[in-house]
Amino acid sequence: MLDKTIISNLEQIVGKKHVLTDKASLICYSYDATQRKFLPAAVVHPGSTEEISRIMALANQHRIPVYPRGAGSGFTGGSLPTSTDGIVLGLTRLDRILEIDEENLVATVEPGVVTEAFQKAVEKVGLFYPPDPASLKMSTLGGNVAECAGGPRCVKYGVTKDYIIGLEIVTPTGDIITTGGPTMKGVVGYDLTKLICGSEGTLAVITKVIIKLLPLPEAKKTMLVLFDSIDGAAQAVSSIIRNKIIPATLEFMDGRTLDCVRDATSLEVPDSARAVLIIEVDGDREFLDKQAHKIAEIIKPLGVVETRIAETPAESDALWQIRRSVSASLRRVNPDKFNEDICVPRSKVPEMIRKIDTISDKFGVPIVNFGHAGDGNIHVNIMIDSKIPGEQEKADQAIAAVFAGALELGGTMSGEHGVGIMKAPFVGMELGNAAIDYMKTIKKALDPNNILNPGKIFPSDV
């Protein structure tokens, strides 16, 4: 519960209609894609950086936790208001694309702009914003920056961070800071831009984002290749890249995922296929045919069951159908899905898949894997029916074993989703105590009262 004076102060800052305290509204801002629920004390929707600055100063003075929130589409609880006296700071009113500088290939946006809306806006003028998290139809750019979102195209184009060249932020104490700027290079002072990217809303509220763009590739070409083993698919990925072709996407699905799709749909998936790669190359139109055929040549000796190359956009769409049908197919296995996103060195993908198969058998929980093979970023989906007693515990044990397996191979427990509250208990497995202390020292110095998104990332509160 928040003191009435605080509520009235908030109303003075943002206007009465932008402060919500009724139960129904609070419920709307209590959850995210993790399906965990935490009811906040209030939801505030500021309309400007200045208002955010005043909110933070107020919250800091009274030690009220503040939870910045974009679309709430995160998979690790980064935006969940975990304290009952907390304020959700909803950033969706700040949804303007402020500038698309076509000459310098730079855009400036507010944090509440939806990722896909931004992509469409820049594509309209022949430009390109590559990061493409699966949530792009709803997720906001502020959220993407806070979590350092990824997506299929990262294998060629890099992650969100690689496109963020400047920010406007509000600190936990209410200061407004501009980091970086619209230039392609800049080395004056510490790189606060990259420190804030991926800090999961714990160090600052993001109020403006300066984004580097690329020229939009002229065309793309899709191919789908079925392999008789995951090793063949993994070797294909390495061989393609060593042959100087970096596809825009290199998505894979393992044998267990293909089994689900075969059982649940009418799509043609031969029994002998134990892995699939969906490969998309982009660039100069006349060059793409050559590339697609070169890829087909390169991978031929690697246990290819079948290669399908799309000649038209409609055919390309049909090839992606197999990937799009995964989610629905999995629901037939079990109703509850725990989606982890480990990342290992690219060449270790087959070994990791074998480890996961063993874990699945050991704990008796179905696990299917797909993801971004080019990055070694595997989406591990643990399928259970949590209404059955004991299933949740099995899933928890399996998740811990998957993380341990990824770390053994030099990997990480999260390539894209972040830590939030879901992985916080496991962080110590990956980061040593010295690293955690170093990070906590930064957090403590910048947020001395621990009011900005407290309880996230670190195993226990700072």
Add this chain to the structure above:
Amino acid sequence: MLDKTIISNLEQIVGKKHVLTDKASLICYSYDATQRKFLPAAVVHPGSTEEISRIMALANQHRIPVYPRGAGSGFTGGSLPTSTDGIVLGLTRLDRILEIDEENLVATVEPGVVTEAFQKAVEKVGLFYPPDPASLKMSTLGGNVAECAGGPRCVKYGVTKDYIIGLEIVTPTGDIITTGGPTMKGVVGYDLTKLICGSEGTLAVITKVIIKLLPLPEAKKTMLVLFDSIDGAAQAVSSIIRNKIIPATLEFMDGRTLDCVRDATSLEVPDSARAVLIIEVDGDREFLDKQAHKIAEIIKPLGVVETRIAETPAESDALWQIRRSVSASLRRVNPDKFNEDICVPRSKVPEMIRKIDTISDKFGVPIVNFGHAGDGNIHVNIMIDSKIPGEQEKADQAIAAVFAGALELGGTMSGEHGVGIMKAPFVGMELGNAAIDYMKTIKKALDPNNILNPGKIFPSDV
């Protein structure tokens, strides 16, 4: 002066022969490319991370300043031992390439590896490390990371930071931390890797570097284009990029630079040429001819005086001759050069050059400009004879005016060289007080006794 007990402690840690205190040795480590000189109290050459950890713990306990140093090739004094009681921590013994993982395109190196040696080593196995600072024949990778070095190829390939995916560091208090790792993605905790990159050795000693590599492009093609105005050259840069061609380098020289070259060499530079672009495209061999001719088409209407396209490596080398002759040509203008490296949005290059010409005339100091046009990164060379009374003061005023001009255009005072001690007095012009405080808060939290490379970046000591 250092206490004898401290010297003896250092000798115990690294061995007697790796601690230097004689005058001649101290002089050798007293300067860098700025030509400023500061005599340290001792020079220590550790042979391992553990030794560095022990040195830092010792220094922290006794509050002795430590100045990490690679090759000392920096332009802003980042490695200068500015306190008389300071220790230079020379990292050149740590010069091993620990691993080149050809399958995952990842290398692990020690900080003292020379940049060019590393590039040659990876090129031998068909891989590519793009960052190419002018100092690459002597600079070390640790220094490149500390300063976030750039170079001509950054327009297409990005800066040092874009290739650093993990580090091993020693903190000011002696803790050893691994940041990031060998995976292409990773979002567990704050991105300490990018925080350390470009922090100019003030937050941690870099003891290992994990580097992302690319496949080596098959071939490259060089062209040199003379323009009748800097505007034509700048427009050419924008047009090439908007036509979806991103050359590997897009180097420019302004009219005043061309005048110097014409006066000093026998190279053919027509009088009507007021700007030159050296454009290099790389990639698939058979595609390059097409690209070069497309570029020639695109730029034709933009005041081209002459286009030269190299057909052989020898011809390419001849085209670069004009760029390589700049340094020697400038020395004929005046003996002392102050080389700044401002960066502005790409389209603002002509306006910036005009501002600089005005500044040159106003203060009566010759200024010539060349640099990385694709990034808007201009190397501003103020040529004086500092033996003439009053010349240094004029140069200082001109530098301040150049920085102010860059900031007016949304630019930065440093694209590549960093702040060090040379630009520290000017940092307040670019960063607001809130940003400086935020950075100082980080520094203070991580280096409470201010012993690691003190006196750098910030206007006054933390």
